[in-house]
Amino acid sequence: MSAQKSATDYVFSPKDSLVGAQMLFVAFGALVLVPLLTGLDPNVALFTAGTGTLIFQFITKRMVPIFLASSFAFIAPIIYGVNTWGIPGTMCGLVAAGLLYVVLSLCIKAFGAGFLHKLLPPVVVGPVIMVIGLVLAPVAVHMAMGRTGDGSAWLVPQNTAMIVAGIALLVTIVTSLLGKGWFRLIPILIGVAAGYVAALGLDFFGVSGSIQAGFDPGALKNFTGPALVSFKPLTEAPWFAVPAFVLPEWNLQAIIFIVPVAIAPAIEHFGDILAIGSVTGKDFVKEPGIHRTMMGDGIATSFASLLGGPPNTTYSEVTGAVTLTRMYNPGIMTWAAIFAIALAFIGKMGALLQTIPVPVMGGIMLLLFGAITVIGLNTLVKAGEDLTEPRNLSIVALILVCGIGGMVLPFGNFTLGGIGLSGILGVVLNLILPGKKPS
Template structure:
């Protein structure tokens, strides 16, 4: 067996190109999170690379995974940035990483079954659904050419719908009909298709014509005759330090964001099972899910210390591993190094920042809907009878609290949204009696 197909760690220069290809698979999803949340794309690249290296160090180079921007935190990051600013939001994200570390310690003490008792599908399923549904209005606003809150126009509606439609359909058809590598990069292809469409509308004069006759109604009009402004690229330096942002203490942000980590903590366990099934090794035992969770947590907290989004294991890259049968974890080291190097190219971030809002909006429609469906599927696969009084109460309260915007003012801190719904779900699951509550069986892989 060659070094590439071996599950043993081997770091050799000849694998550098394959590592870069693994980053290419993750690139679209990796940069999508900072583009949607207002964080710096170059910082996200840097923290993804460094986070993956930290993960490999903690897991002793056993697992062929790549860590990068987590979709689960998009909603709280957007809210946090708008409410408290980036530094305070980073404080909350740092706390989320610490929660992973705490969970890893509990697993080390009580075993993996502890996760199932505290975070069963009846809690994690609806929490994941809330994460997707709470952002639905933002996706629609951006697809229509408005700001995320819908208060102003950035692109005329007709133009925006064309761009968003191309991005959305390209992403869908790439995932449905694509073969080989194409099937692994639907988001990246959607972004490219939307961007190219924007350029065509600019060159043809359609964008300028639509902007000249556009009626913004009662909303502010921030539209311009061109969709893509290359001036930003020309002004950006070729090489530059990423725009690192350091966290500042904010207890309210911590209590709002930390409970969101409940869902990706369960997702992490499923990802480790998946990559183990692909490579034929039991990573739950070696290096142990307690160590993989620890690596994920420290990588997430480290990212927050520098202004980057939380990290998570990427299923796209796991798919690429399955396709290429490149099980050597050293290849992910090359992917991480490539990400760190690209982070210092200032013009890369400038190019990403020229992507028109409707491109992101079209992809967000599919993305946030998919997150919601994952939550539904978590409940379906667990086999819980949702009409049983206990299950009905837990799911109903989580959904209404999260989507409805319920919040409590606890004098020293205000708790609401996804964070509140997650905390309430965990508490209800622990305190409500469980007579005939139709819990999932031990062999259902935690409902994932």
């Protein structure tokens, strides 16, 4: 691509529009998975991913070929928040999380990029990421077995559910291991499709009835229906509709609970920017600057939450696609954003996604939440520090036990617990505990 092309040339290039559509396809599976798991609207997520990417491009001078969409790091707090405070209250906490990015970007601008690493070293970030994955483990298991996320009721008989979940999980793993080219970039999308087809097959051939015969009849008292897939929402949905935007409502408890979760994706942001810089051969940390990319990520996240969408983050899947195609033009991401916004207004798109059976999502979650935990573990391993050293041991141990154990601290009319407590605890301990004594 010629360096002399203007932004308008990039946006209206037919070739770039085709590649942009492919980039959205790569991101699509993960993009819609977050709202499907958390109870948010997939069409809203599509709209806020597209607009968030455009906001990011504006702030970073359209220099970085990267796409922003739904962040996996916030799945746990969103699930908890929606069940506790509802979507509007949860959105208030997510808006504040985006503003934390903005504060961090201003600090980076003032004190340099090393500031964030001193405030949030691997010994803090690693275990916090692990907590995010581990607290979700019961939700994944419940859904894979055919229950609701909290395990309170059966939606699909266990034997049937585990077959469907197992197919979705197995296909995802095999695709990630053996897939070539584009297929390796979309293992989640392929796994969901495989599980969906399996569920349709069980319904069509009536096999689920014989599978259920071996299931405990007493556990079926809350079973809501025999069909794994119901197309009623799809038939009732209009072709074109405005996404179901939700405005936030003030909720201090949600803010205090959710904001510390932004610690992990803030650190991951550095890695994503370094990765795309390595692919393109450019130093985006210096130009447009890591403070600008962090600012763009934060404002995109807050904007998404103002409309009821999940927080945004830079997508490594799309970076992989950029590596594969060697298409480094940032205008491609503009096209991907435009396509995402356009799809958001297709009412049947969101309805179709909502017909995906719970066990399919549960099978994917088994791998996804475990992967989040492994990322946190890998953060500690790569740091190469002695975790048995008293200071490190204290920080890691308390983050893990308080976060996974569900410790809650009351403060007047609100409480602090779970991921939020573990994140704040890790930052405070890192600041107040003395450093390692010289041997």
